[in-house]
Amino acid sequence: QSVLTQPPSVSGAPGQRVTISCTGSSSNIGAGYDVHWYQQLPGTAPKLLNNVNNNRPSGVPDRFSGSKSGTSASLAIAGLQAEDEADYYCQSYDSGLGDFVFGTGTKVTVL
């Protein structure tokens, strides 16, 4: 059972903007630890979407943007495309556990 909670699924039509939430607590996101997002296409390894200081690694479109407020974080996907259909995971550090933790994961469906 993860300490970072995400909605199980999010959907949108092509071209729409969707947002995925990642809800944590005062021992992880609320403590100021970075939140990173990963995209996992079916049958493949996760791919990092945002680096330290929320910078995008080379090759990640600027349609993906991360933000953080209080004990929560969000990933926004603008101009949704069919190729964005995947599972998305948030990740941070939890000082209470002393572990690096992943969110529960969100499946994005393009209608």
Add this chain to the structure above:
Amino acid sequence: QVQLRESGPGLVKPSETLSLICTVYGGSISGYYWSWIRQPPGKGLEWIGYVHHRGNTKYNRSLRGRVNISVDTSKNQFSLKMSSVTAADTAVYFCARDFDPFDYWGQGILVTVSS
């Protein structure tokens, strides 16, 4: 471009030790931390632990005592050993560079625990 590749047995018997190796291509293992992460079929991701090229380690609290991660700089490899495995350890095991974030990942290897 750094590439990672996991290798090892795809089937391990209950109570035995799971052993995997991750080989790093296109870059040196020195100067970085190297991690193992797993994903049970149809489920989410779980960080297992990391090793620095100088050998210091950190493990997931829930797996501490069963897991050992080590590095072999001469072969540009690092390895995972997990003892006393059960069916709950059946998962795709990924190796990755660094931690927080994990910036490069291997393709993953499915390890099934079954007699």
